[in-house]
Every structure is written in structure tokens, then in C-alpha cells.
Amino acid sequence: MVFNIKLKIFTSILGCFFLFSTLLEGQTYNFRNYGGESNIPNIFIYTINQSNDGYLWIGMGNGIARFDGFEFYKVAYPDSLSGRYPITNLKDKSGKLWFGCSDGSVFFLSDRKLVKVPLSNTKSISDIIEGPGGMIYVIPQGKSIFAINSSDPGKTFQYSLSVDPVMFSGCFNRSGDLLIGTQENLLICRIAKDSVKIITIVEGFDYSNVTAIHPTDDPSKFLIGTEGNGLFRLSFTAGVTEHTVNYDRHGGEFLDLDIWLWSHPVPSFT
Amino acid sequence: MLKITNFRRMKFVNSIYITLVIILLTGFLVSPEVSSQAVPGKDENIPFLVTFGKDGKISWGDDDFNQIFFFSIPKEYIQQFYIRVFDPDCGGEHDEIQGDFNTKTLFSVYGGKGADPEQHEEARGLLNGVNYKTGNLLASRVFGQEARYDNKYYSFGPFNQTEGEFNQKWNSYIFKVVCEGIAGDDGNLYRYFLSRDANSNLAIEGANAFTYEYTFRMWNDFRSIAHIYPYVDTGIVSVKQSNFDWDNDGKILVVSRYKRGIEVPISNEANWVNSTIPIEPAEINSSLDFQFHKRQGELVKNNNVVITLENQRGDAIKFYSSPIGGVPVYQPVVTREKIPARK
Numbered sequence: 243m244v245f246n247i248k249l250k251i252f253t254s255i256l257g258c259f260f261l262f263s264t265l266l267e268g269q270t271y272n273f274r275n276y277g278g279e280s281n282i283p284n285i286f287i288y289t290i291n292q293s294n295d296g297y298l299w300i301g302m303g304n305g306i307a308r309f310d311g312f313e314f315y316k317v318a319y320p321d322s323l324s325g326r327y328p329i330t331n332l333k334d335k336s337g338k339l340w341f342g343c344s345d346g347s348v349f350f351l352s353d354r355k356l357v358k359v360p361l362s363n364t365k366s367i368s369d370i371i372e373g374p375g376g377m378i379y380v381i382p383q384g385k386s387i388f389a390i391n392s393s394d395p396g397k398t399f400q401y402s403l404s405v406d407p408v409m410f411s412g413c414f415n416r417s418g419d420l421l422i423g424t425q426e427n428l429l430i431c432r433i434a435k436d437s438v439k440i441i442t443i444v445e446g447f448d449y450s451n452v453t454a455i456h457p458t459d460d461p462s463k464f465l466i467g468t469e470g471n472g473l474f475r476l477s478f479t480a481g482v483t484e485h486t487v488n489y490d491r492h493g494g495e496f497l498d499l500d501i502w503l504w505s506h507p508v509p510s511f512t
Numbered sequence: 513m514l515k516i517t518n519f520r521r522m523k524f525v526n527s528i529y530i531t532l533v534i535i536l537l538t539g540f541l542v543s544p545e546v547s548s549q550a551v552p553g554k555d556e557n558i559p560f561l562v563t564f565g566k567d568g569k570i571s572w573g574d575d576d577f578n579q580i581f582f583f584s585i586p587k588e589y590i591q592q593f594y595i596r597v598f599d600p601d602c603g604g605e606h607d608e609i610q611g612d613f614n615t616k617t618l619f620s621v622y623g624g625k626g627a628d629p630e631q632h633e634e635a636r637g638l639l640n641g642v643n644y645k646t647g648n649l650l651a652s653r654v655f656g657q658e659a660r661y662d663n664k665y666y667s668f669g670p671f672n673q674t675e676g677e678f679n680q681k682w683n684s685y686i687f688k689v690v691c692e693g694i695a696g697d698d699g700n701l702y703r704y705f706l707s708r709d710a711n712s713n714l715a716i717e718g719a720n721a722f723t724y725e726y727t728f729r730m731w732n733d734f735r736s737i738a739h740i741y742p743y744v745d746t747g748i749v750s751v752k753q754s755n756f757d758w759d760n761d762g763k764i765l766v767v768s769r770y771k772r773g774i775e776v777p778i779s780n781e782a783n784w785v786n787s788t789i790p791i792e793p794a795e796i797n798s799s800l801d802f803q804f805h806k807r808q809g810e811l812v813k814n815n816n817v818v819i820t821l822e823n824q825r826g827d828a829i830k831f832y833s834s835p836i837g838g839v840p841v842y843q844p845v846v847t848r849e850k851i852p853a854r855k
Binding site: 469 | 648672674675
């Protein structure tokens, strides 16, 4: 008798398990790969973003393409130069798309056409960020940082660094200082009249390749992505000095930059 | 009847065995692993490249604590590729310890404008005090003493060929790899492989690798002869060789399709020695074979050496990992003379 009850309980649990296991599938994701057979103009994809009218703008090994959900359309550069490829992009608060290229050139989209920004730069563009006052800041791999007036892109400004680090990433903090991720370390800089002054070199990032600096919901905290040295949380604490920096290391040994490209916006980090 | 069946079965098993052996041998012979894009190359018979930490002594066999190699990818190759570094860490197997392992080595891959040494002389790394880290930094990593990469490969990439700098003459894209000893004093011994795959060595047809200054480890073996293969381009009438820290270890012979083996002077401890070798018209557009024969008798162990070449105008000459035109073979000039018949 006892055995029968146990058997019934066992079979009931087993039945429930099988019955509800189908409900546990939850979310399913459908992926479609666009390769050479999809008439994609190039199979090397470096950067991607969506404009406010819904099109995807894709930076590829041989230029920029627009994707309408069905077809890819190659977008011509306004000049005849070849050999460049887009590396990074930004959609600013007004919805304008900006592209930074391997040869140091920067373009923005206007009526689905690329317009070149007049910059005297030949270094590959690592990052484009939006700064205070509606300015777009362009971070090349070395020497200088450029600012572009978003509403009048013909107006550009150049800020030189006293040293020549290989710069990978940038982000403004709430006090208006610029965090710059480099091959060797993380710099906290202040933009002066025509130069960038390094205020602090944050210890602990020796040759970590700081490839991403991301703001969080908490304006005093940033996520720092490195290549080969893990993920860090950087926090600014008001106190004895304006820039007391604490950082904790999180995550594994490797952080792929793609994670950062696709994780925007970043939720608060706990 | 039973004997006949057994005989047939044995014959069948034998034929399968032989077929398998042939397949395996064929696979081994055509395997890309033995193809040309290993650095040092297969024909060079050099065990390792070597770069010391910047606190090392030049008498240990590295004059500048960095090494620059260039990889050329043919325009026709449109797939992704990887630059693999074997044993990139400094510690464990292969590497040369000085006290404790404390060396950090930075490997950096450059492309874009500034990477091609034919268009940007400073990229060769031979001009003292001039920045050789030209071009766009595509990837980099520092290695210390890391067991996970000891005696194993680390792969940089994937790269797209157009990330390099295009060279019209060779119809190829050029990439530059810089290895620097940024800290410590140990010797990092490593090799490269240009591969189609991240996890195995699959050569790219038509690709090659070259350098202007070769710093490498000699074999700890009397019988092993190392080679390097500089290419003699049009217009070269003489070649000046400079070798460093050879420790008087044997001899250097220069062989070509015209030269049977010219011996050139070698250096001793921490000094440079140079000499000039005339080039004959028959040697133009072919490779020379610099052969490094170790000294017989007392074995010079762990000998690290440096060699560079320049032409009569002082322009540096490239060493190709895979000799252009193949390994040069001495071709004696044969003359014939008719002997008059006796009357």
C-alpha cells in the first residue's frame, strides 16, 4: 500500500516534470545569417548602427552599406579615395550617424549620403563620443583629439596631447573631464584651450588595452573593458581630491569588444 | 577452401592497410603545416626567434630588444587570417632565463598606412631613435610568464587583408608585427605562423614573411645548419653583411646559383663585424643562401645572433622566410672545348 502511494507520487512528479518542461523553453531567438550568398557587399563587418528611419548602416571591409531588411545598398564615399574602412560609429542625441574610418577620415550621414568632415588627421579613428555642448569628439589612435560642432560639422577643433599614446576609447565624466583608454593605461584628462592635459594615470591597467569605457546609470561609475585583462568598475568619489578612483576587477580573462557594441545601454552594474 | 578464404581476407586487410598508409603519407606530404608561412621558415632551419627584455645585456645576443617582421598577403586572398605566435610567454619551456623570469614581451600587429617598409623606411626599425611603430595598431598583447601560453600558440586576428597596407609592386597587403621586450632581462624565444585558421596552422597560398634584421637562436647541435635567404633585387652590385654577437661560433658561407660558398667574417662576443660581397649579374632576381655552420669541438650553447644586410647604396635588404625563386643551388658554369683529333 505504502509502495503504491510512493509510486503514485513519483509518477505524478515525473508527469508534471514532462508536462511543464515544454513551458520552460521560454524565449526563443531566431537568427538569420547574411553571408556572401545574401549579396552583402563584404563579409567583414566592423561596426553597425540603426538610423532613426529604421535602416541599418553597416561598416564593412570595403565601405558602408545600408540595409532595408531585404537588400544591402552600398553607400559611396563623397571622395574617390579607396582602401579605407569604417571602424567605429556614433548615433548622437539628434539621431545623426557618424562614422570613423581606418585612414583617419570621419563622415556623417545627411539625407542618406555620406558627408566628409574636414579633419587634418591620418591616424585610424578608434572612437567617436558625444561631449558637452553638443560637440562630437573624435578619438584617433594617437597625438590629437578632434571636436566637431554637431550642428555645424564644418567647424572643427584640434586638441593635442603632450605624449603620443595609442588611444582606443573615450568617455566624459560628470565633471566634464575626459577618460581616455589607451594601449598602456587609463588616462583622466582635461580639455584646455587647444590641448588635452593628463590629470591622472589610473594605476592597474598596464598594457591592458582599454578598448571600452561605458557610463552607467550612476554617473559616478563607469565600466572599463580591456582586452585580455578583464572588466573593471571605475568609480569617482568626491572627497579629499576631486578624482578619487576606485576600481574592482570583474569577469574573466577576455572581454570581446563586440559585447560592448551590442550592450548599449548598460544597466546599472551591481 | 578455408585456407583460400583466410588468404583472401588477409589480402583484403593488407590492401586496406596499405591504402590507409598511402593516404596518411600523402596527407602528411601535402599538409600546409610544412608549407611556407612559418617564421622562421622550413628551409631556414632556425629553431626560434629571440627577443630579450629591455633590461638584458646586448652580449646575450640581442642588440636592440625588439624584432620586426612583415607579412605579405596576396590581393587574391579574400578570407580572414590569423598571425599565430608560438610560445609568446617568457617562462617555462624554450625561453632563456636570467635569474628569475621577469620579462614582459609586447607583441603588436600593425596595418594601414605606415605598415609597408618599402613605402615607409622608418617601419623597418633600423633608424636609431626613429619611431618604427608606424601604421594602425590592429591588435596587441603583453605576455609575461603565463603557463597557458607556454609551448602553445596565441592567435592574433582575425584580420581582413585590406587592413594591411597595399604594395603595388608585390600586389599584396603588408602587415607588420613588432615584438618588444618592455620589461625584464630574460630571452623570449618564439615563432610565428601566418594561418587561415585560429586554431591550427593552415598556410595561405602566395603569402610570405620577411624582415630586415634577423635575431634568432642557433641550434645546440654541431650538425644543424641554419640558413637565411635574402633576395637580390635588380640594381644590386654588392651586399654588405653585418653580424652581431656570433661568439666566434663556426662560419658563415654565402651560396648562390653562382657562388659555391664564400666565407664571410663572423663576430665574437657583443661586437658587430661586417664585410662586402660582390654580386654577379647571374645572381640578380634570385635569393642568396647564407649558411650558418656551427663550430666543431666545444659546443657553443644557446647562441643568439643578429644579422642585417644592405646593398651598395646602404638600403637594407630583406630576408624572406620562404626564399623567392626557391632555395638557390650552385650551378657551376660548364664550358666545353673540342679536343683536336690526333693526326
